[in-house]
Amino acid sequence: MNYVIGVDLGTSAVKTVLVDPKGKVAFEHSEAYPLSRPQTNWSEQNPEDWVKGTIVSLKRLMEVSGVEPSQVDGISFSGQMHGLVLVDGEGKALRPAILWNDTRTTAQCRKIEKTLGGKLIEIARNRALEGFTLPKILWVQENEPEVLSQAELFLLPKDYVRYRLTGDYAMDYSDAAGTLLLDVGSKQWSSEIAEAFNLPLSICPRLVESFEQTGTLLPEIAEASGLLPSTKVFAGGADNACGALGAGIxxxxxxxxxxxxxxxxxxxxxxxxxxxxxxxxxxxxxxxxxxxxxxxxxxxxxxxxxxxxxxxxxxxxxxxxxxxxxxxxxxxxxxxxxxxxxxxxxxxxxxxxxxxxxxxxxxxxxxxxxxxxxxxxxxxxxxxxxxxxxxxxxxxxxxxxxxxxxxxxxxxxxxxxxxxxxxxxxxxGPAMGAAMLAAYGAGWFESLGACAEAFIRPAETYTPxxxxxxxxxxxxxxxxxxxxxxxxxxxxxxxxxx
Structure with missing residues (x-):
């Protein structure tokens, strides 16, 4: 039997699930990592903790399951949204990641609203909130300009982990929509928003569909995780989008x-x-x-x-x-x-x-x-x-x-x-959604809807x-x-x- 793996990169832990073609979770494993609150309203994590946790969790999953690496047809991801990871030209994270539940950016949100006015809702379809990514970038721009000047790209949490596993930079549309830099309707980065804040559009990674293949595992990652270098890796999605998939929405x-x-x-x-x-x-x-x-x-x-x-x-x-x-x-x-x-x-x-x-x-x-x-x-x-x-x-x-x-x-x-x-x-939840993206990307099903029909079964209904x-x-x-x-x-x- 063949399997796919869903990786859910959460705020407190990374969870991996091994799923068969009927949507049954054969095995699962979690690895916790710390959250840092160095100041009031701050919430940060070390991106390397995500990478280490993911590799360990994959290795434990393979060890416990006894599944042969050749039986794994693909891996995909779900990830906590909005978190800012800035990387330099060599892919090194330049500072701790600023997370979705960090609220230091109230002043930057007001700046976005004042600068863009109604254009923000028209383009990005969302209000400027402290949790989103653009306010975090502006906070770094104002408070740590030397860091932003070294940044080649900004990534979201799961995209950084996937980059470390494959060497490939990309961001899917569902996660990009939570940055305030995406033109949500036309599915492209907004040059108008970026230029309004003196940000080069080149800081934004290439955009892909959630089910699109974004490489295979690097040899050293494959060895450390117990998988094959030929294992296909698919982009994945924001945790809420993947949660929706896993619930059949x-x-x-x-x-x-x-x-x-x-x-x-x-x-x-x-x-x-x-x-x-x-x-x-x-x-x-x-x-x-x-x-x-x-x-x-x-x-x-x-x-x-x-x-x-x-x-x-x-x-x-x-x-x-x-x-x-x-x-x-x-x-x-x-x-x-x-x-x-x-x-x-x-x-x-x-x-x-x-x-x-x-x-x-x-x-x-x-x-x-x-x-x-x-x-x-x-x-x-x-x-x-x-x-x-x-x-x-x-x-x-x-x-x-x-x-x-x-x-x-x-x-x-x-x-x-x-x-x-x-x-x-x-x-x-999101882990199942990530597995569904891998299953669809690997060609198991003709559509995500067909995958949902095979994977998702109601158990009980509670009526008012x-x-x-x-x-x-x-x-x-x-x-x-x-x-x-x-x-x-x-x-x-x-x-x-x-």
Whole structure:
């Protein structure tokens, strides 16, 4: 039997999966690496940690599986979006990578808006947010000009890893769409945006489709990873685009909710001229000439992790969530907003912070836990409502990530979204999407849609409880008031953050 490998380069670890022609994950392996926060609002990683982790994970995957290297038909990638890697003429990273969750670039975002005005949305289809790549480049331009002067190219995280594995520079459209330098509709780098900030267009790598072959493994990489130098390597895609592939979001009306460190609501779009005025993101899909619209909650699963580590560190996640179903919807009047890292959709605000509102002496740990889950889900519903306002009907949502692992939370999503929630039989998220790109690129299937039919199988469906859904509609309206009621307070409190 032959296999493909999907590599998912995440924020905390790299995951590799070995997938057979029926979409079954035969083996998987993860390697963690550190995150650095050298200053307030900074978030960086050493690109070499990604490379080392990926090679080790591939080697462990091959060792544990016992699969012959000749049985691997291809490798492809999913990667954390927006992160800036600057490389010199020899391909050496010039500084630590600035990640998607780094928020130091507020001043650069305002500069982009002032310089480009309405042209930004017209060309890049997205607002200038701290997480995107162009603001990071401008930050380096202003604060480390000697670094930018040495830069031959900028790359995104997975593209740097793929370069180190193959010696080939490239960036796919789905990841390039998150840089603010791509003309999303015409699928080419925007000379107008680059020239507005005195950036040479030559700093942008060549653009490719996500399923396009971008070389084979370098001999030394093949030896270190236990694979063959002839192993085909395909470009891959942004983690959210790959997550969409892995959830079968490959046609109009298909919508996904992914809850990981961040939370994502993503819906397929075929109209390249759709302009939602920056209310949500509009990106190129990993499927050729397709797009997706997406809303993001910065601290989705991260809010739950923060809550557990701060207030129930001795408990496992299963223990923490055990009593949630015994708490009534609405958590007995306790409301949480998951703005603990700022927010992106629908409030692009780096200063806003989270709240617990309505606390009283009768609330227990389980009340707080349920309120955290509800608050995360309310935040994601804000994105769903924007998608609905664009004219799309959302009656089914495929759930992936941490939010798909707990039955109480899945039912909560159905009730809060007012839509059926579909849990998949094998939920591998972006890693599965990366494997699908390798499978399609290697010629296993005639289309990504055919690959999805073979790889993806629904397991359970959770339908809304009408009574609960009506109750949540009322609470959601209160949730939406919290941002405007606390924004000014948080702007003042920002002065005291250390």
């Amino acid at each position: 490959l046609g109009e009306g298909r919508t996904m909710c992914s809850i990981g460190t961040s939370g994502v609501v993503l819906s397929y779009e075929s109209n390249k001229d759709l302009n939602l005025e920056g209310k949500v993101h509009f990106f190129n899909h990993s499927e050729k000439d397709a797009f997706y619209i997406m809303g993001v909650t910065l601290a989705a699963g991260h809010s739950l992790t923060w809550f557990k580590e701060t207030f129930a560190a001795e408990k496992s996640f299963d223990e923490l969530l055990h009593g949630v179903n015994d708490i009534p919807a609405g958590s007995s009047g306790l409301l949480f907003t998951p703005y603990i890292s700022g927010e992106r959709t629908p409030h692009p605000d780096a200063n806003i912070r989270g709240s617990f509102i309505g606390m009283d002496s009768g609330h227990t740990l389980s009340h707080f836990t349920r309120a955290v889950l509800e608050g995360i889900t309310f935040s994601l519903r804000e994105s769903i409502e924007i998608v609905r306002e664009s004219g799309k009907e959302i009656t089914e949502v495929v759930a992936i990530g941490g939010g798909a692992k707990n039955e109480a939370w899945l039912q909560m999503q159905a009730d809060i979204f007012g839509a059926s929630i579909i849990k998949l039989e094998s939920e591998q 409880n009408a009574e609960q859904a009506a109750l949540y509609d009322g609470i959601f309206a209160l949730y939406q008031d919290v941002y405007s009621q606390t924004r000014e307070l948080n702007e003042k409190l920002a002065l005291y953050r250390k």
